[in-house]
Amino acid sequence: MEIEIDSDSGFCFGVTTAINKAEEELLKEEPLYCLGDIVHNSMEVNRLSKKGLKTIDHNQFFQLRNEKVLLRAHGEPPSTYEIAKENGIEIIDATCPVVLNLQKNIKKAYLSSNTEDTQIVIYGKIGHAEVNGLVGQTEGHAIVIESLDDLNKIDFTKKIKLFSQTTKSIGNFDQIVEKIKENITDCKNFEFNDTICRQVANRIPKIINFVSKHELVFFVSGKKSSNGKVLLDECSKINSNIHLISDLEELDFSLLEGVNTVGICGATSTPKWLMEELKSKIERYLQNKKA
Numbered sequence: 001m002e003i004e005i006d007s008d009s010g011f012c013f014g015v016t017t018a019i020n021k022a023e024e025e026l027l028k029e030e031p032l033y034c035l036g037d038i039v040h041n042s043m044e045v046n047r048l049s050k051k052g053l054k055t056i057d058h059n060q061f062f063q064l065r066n067e068k069v070l071l072r073a074h075g076e077p078p079s080t081y082e083i084a085k086e087n088g089i090e091i092i093d094a095t096c097p098v099v100l101n102l103q104k105n106i107k108k109a110y111l112s113s114n115t116e117d118t119q120i121v122i123y124g125k126i127g128h129a130e131v132n133g134l135v136g137q138t139e140g141h142a143i144v145i146e147s148l149d150d151l152n153k154i155d156f157t158k159k160i161k162l163f164s165q166t167t168k169s170i171g172n173f174d175q176i177v178e179k180i181k182e183n184i185t186d187c188k189n190f191e192f193n194d195t196i197c198r199q200v201a202n203r204i205p206k207i208i209n210f211v212s213k214h215e216l217v218f219f220v221s222g223k224k225s226s227n228g229k230v231l232l233d234e235c236s237k238i239n240s241n242i243h244l245i246s247d248l249e250e251l252d253f254s255l256l257e258g259v260n261t262v263g264i265c266g267a268t269s270t271p272k273w274l275m276e277e278l279k280s281k282i283e284r285y286l287q288n289k290k291a
């Protein structure tokens, strides 16, 4: 049986940088907190937690005083930086440069508009950390739409400035743009910005090619990964024998019966070592079966 790991799957540069920063700081052997899971992958979170990284939520962050806190690649709203300043928190900022740039552009769009006649609209997941950070740039005024069904939140007689969460699908973003164009009273009042990260979008053709080559595919990703969901949806259109693995315990060996080629791929939040462990687990099973 041939088992292949997709060489283009695994951490994007934003996640790699955040994890490298965390590991560098941990070497100093001082307490280090991370606001939220450093990456949407519980196995990687556990690995770093064994090295000393303490993951906290926003409520725990409010209680901290004079500690060091790492901000992950998703970024944070301005209020997080203000609280840190008030409470003597040293920030290790690992916000991805792509997200930082998007935050700046949304802030600029917001500050240069009149909230009475302009709506800043973000296509993204309500409550997602990156989206919270983006909405924070508009003092909470931005309207978040998750799908075409949410377009009724928009007033089409007013100006619209549309942005996207970095990990959304380009196809869905384009559909939203088209629907807004159909409904807006005056097209001159509509400005749209495709702010989808190419680290995600450019992977789609490559991963589609990869999954089309294999009879059985394991897609390794945390269940909370937004990018994982986009890529898995795309892969499922090409290969129906694809299975999500968020923990190696979920591997169902019976799926391997009668299969000649197995592909292992994942999201921008999937560590390479996890895909390699899955491959080794399958190989061990096959060897034991032969013996």
Ligand code: SF4
Pocket: 012, 013, 014, 015, 073, 074, 096, 097, 098, 099, 166, 167, 197, 198, 199, 200, 227, 268
């Ligand atoms: S997917 Fe893109 S925006 Fe998100 S962390 Fe990775 S590089 Fe940055």
